[in-house]
Amino acid sequence: MSKPQATDIEHEVKSVDLIVSKSDKEGNITYVNPIFVKISGYSQANLLEQPHAILRHPDMPKVIFAYLWENITKGQEIFAYVKNLCADGGFYWVLANVKMAKNPDGSFRNYMSTRRCITQEAKETISSLYKKFLEIEKDQGEEASRAVFEDFLSENNLGDAQAFNNYMKQLNK
16 A cells, blocks of 8 residues: 655544554554544555554654664553654644553563644644754764754653653643
8 A cells, every 4th residue: 555645734633532553563553443543544454454654654753763663672661742644645643652562471462552632832842853853864864863862862861761751741731
């Protein structure tokens, strides 16, 4: 399935909306709830067994997903802002909470992501920050973007996942 051309049409995620998905170890979608289907504009059949990256908006810097994957594969929960691409080319912003679910014996079950609406203030702050990472990524490469991201983490005392998560959640208040 090919990705749509991104537009400037924003789809609203309401305060009552809870977008839920589950994926396998490779990030392929194994479950979506009805609100995910509604907001994304994709059918359930078009989403299942597809990589979550099908929803990746071109405004999203790769370093954010790299950080997310580095942490969730270690079993750490991560909160991160994500701008997703809809089937019609529109977009929606969410605060994603992603974590690894385990079986009773401790083995991997799946990754689960719940996503909620974000405030206008959080959207403005994150958009500006992500734009900076993305410009560096495009001009100087992913390593340079990662270095700037690491500097951001250091400057804001966000050296561990818990501090990063607290920062992300605080922005949305």
